[in-house]
Amino acid sequence: GDSVTQMEGPVTLSEEAFLTINCTYTATGYPSLFWYVQYPGEGLQLLLKATKADDKGSNKGFEATYRKETTSFHLEKGSVQVSDSAVYFCALRGSTLGRLYFGRGTQLTVWP
Amino acid sequence: DVKVTQSSRYLVKRTGEKVFLECVQDMDHENMFWYRQDPGLGLRLIYFSYDVKMKEKGDIPEGYSVSREKKERFSLILESASTNQTSMYLCASSPSGQGKDTQYFGPGTRLTVL
Numbered sequence: 001g002d003s004v005t006q007m008e009g010p011v012t013l014s015e016e017a018f019l020t021i022n023c024t025y026t027a028t029g030y031p032s033l034f035w036y037v038q039y040p041g042e043g044l045q046l047l048l049k050a051t052k053a054d055d056k057g058s059n060k061g062f063e064a065t066y067r068k069e070t071t072s073f074h075l076e077k078g079s080v081q082v083s084d085s086a087v088y089f090c091a092l093r094g095s096t097l098g099r100l101y102f103g104r105g106t107q108l109t110v111w112p
Numbered sequence: 113d114v115k116v117t118q119s120s121r122y123l124v125k126r127t128g129e130k131v132f133l134e135c136v137q138d139m140d141h142e143n144m145f146w147y148r149q150d151p152g153l154g155l156r157l158i159y160f161s162y163d164v165k166m167k168e169k170g171d172i173p174e175g176y177s178v179s180r181e182k183k184e185r186f187s188l189i190l191e192s193a194s195t196n197q198t199s200m201y202l203c204a205s206s207p208s209g210q211g212k213d214t215q216y217f218g219p220g221t222r223l224t225v226l
Contacts, residue, residue, distance in 0.1 A: 032213050043116075043202055043217035044155075089154065093213045098143045098162070098206055099170070100215055104154035 002027045002094035006103030009087075013080055013110050021075040021106045023064075023090035032093040033057075033066055033073040034100065039086045047075075047088070080110045115139070116218035118203055124224045131190040133221050135203030142208040144186035145215065146170075146178065149200040161186055162208070193225045 007022040025033065032051045036044040048057030053068035062077045073090060090103040119134035135144065145160040147170075157170030159178040167178050175197060179187045186205075190197055200222050204215040 034214070036217075041219075043219045044204075044215075045217065046214050049214065098208060098213055099145070099157060099160055100213075102155040104152065 002031065002092060002101045004090050004092055004101050004103040006088075006090045007106055009105070010107040010109060013108070015082055015110055015112050016079045017110075019075070019077040019080045019084075019108070021088055021090075021108070023073045023075065023103060025071050025073065025090075025092050027071075027092055027094065029095060030068075031095075033064070034091040034093070035062070035064055035073070035075050036089040036091060036102075037086045038089065038105070044089060080108070082110050082112050084108060085110050116203055116205055116216050118201075118218040118221050120221050121219060122222050122224075124226065125193050126226055127194060129190075129193050129225075131193050131223065131225075133188040133190075133201055133203075133223070135186045135188070135205075135218055136184055137186075137205040137216070138184065139205060139207070139216065140183065141205040141216075142183070143206045143215075144180065145204040145206075146176075146186065146188045147202045147204065148172070149202055149220070155202065158188065193223075195225050197223065198225045199223060 003026045034049045035047040037047045038044045048059040050057040050066035056065045087105045089105045091100045116137045146158045147155040161180045177189045203218040206215045
């Protein structure tokens with residue numbers, strides 16, 4: 001069935017460090033892929049998405065490329081800020097009526 | 113602006129009580145979802161609905177029921193609350209249609225069952 005596996009956390013970085021959070025998926029067909037972010041005390045919000053192979057989603061300095069050959073959608077940012085501290089969730093849109101399958105989330109903490 | 117609201121941010125209930133969690137969206141979305149979020153387990157889908165009066169079980173429906181009498185409102189019901197239902201509950205909605213698959217989330221309700 002459809003599933004997402006993402007890198008276990010927590011991840012702790014200094015400001016301006018490079019960030020990678022790994023995400024791989026299992027799905028039939030050609031799913032859409034998402035990264036959501038949850039800031040402290042808030043619900044999830046969409047960070048970026050990609051709908052087909054080789055698409056690159058980007059937002060707020062974050063990027064992720066849909067790699068069908070490696071079934072991956074890794075999140076990257078070249079220089080993190082304290083304000084990026086949050087929980088990041090990788091997700092895929094399955095074949096069932098628009099439902100999403102989420103990874104377990106990765107807690108990122110950025111220190112000044 | 114897109115908006116999903118949940119009736120309470122924090123709720124404390126006693127074991128055995130009937131609990132209602134309400135979710136309202138103002139975007140005329142067809143699909144609505146209820147998740148629970150627990151540390152180390154991520155988001156788990158409880159129920160979802162793709163139309164008024166329609167419902168589908170998610171991955172962990174046991175101990176929960178739902179109601180969708182109007183398009184904008186999706187209620188989660190705990191018939192007899194238990195301590196293992198202490199959790200953060202998140203509601204989301206999304207439109208239907210090709211490429212329209214982004215889910216929009218409410219702020220969450222942190223439920224404590226004593």
